[in-house]
Amino acid sequence: MKELANLLYKDAHFCQRCGNKLEIKADFEHKLRAICENCGFVLYRNPIPAVAILVLNEQNEILLIKRGIEPQIGMWALPSGYAEIFMTPEENAIAELKEETGLDGEITRFIDWFFGYSPIYYRVLSLGFRMQITGGTLKAGDDATDARFFPINALPEIAFAAHRHFINCETGLKLKVNNYTLQGEPIP
Ligand SMILES: [Zn+2]
DSSP states (O other): OHHHHHHHTTTOOBOTTTOOBEEEEEOTTSOEEEEETTTOOEEOOOOEEEEEEEOBOTTSEEEEEEEOSSSSTTSEEOSEEEOOTTSOHHHHHHHHHHHHHSEEEEEEEEEEEEEEEETTTEEEEEEEEEEEEEEEOOOOOTTEEEEEEEEGGGOOOBSOHHHHHHHHHHHOOOOOOOEEOTTSOEEO
16 A cells, blocks of 8 residues: 555645644554644545546437646537535536537436546546536637537547446447556556
């Protein structure tokens, strides 16, 4: 576990509360964390939550956006984003859909969760929501450079394993869904 802790805390050297040095050591539950020797602050590394939105139109086409930022810049993906602390997951999904596609929508149901790899946060816990469009005009925005509907049988390569999983859940497709180690090695 020491090796894992060294990886997770490799960029964390100083306490964000008092500025003293952090040390990797066991906490009261005997789990290795980065702990401040001076003030006792404990820095946790947790999975980061994210939301993804799956919309199918009347022609059974899926709404995708082309990513304008890393990770996976230039690839197609479901509208998605990291969860904001001041919003519920549902509010997050509605806001991300609006920001990235210009469309208003409502949640029809929760699809599933997916525990995936993040090159920045190591682990991302994605929550998939099925939504339907209620208004707005389709136009790529925010961190998306394009947004459009694709027929299910002519999808481009999809950026994230989590999104492929949600698409599989809702369409019966069998897109490859692999995961990665915390070091970013693909798990076959
Ligand atoms: Zn401190």
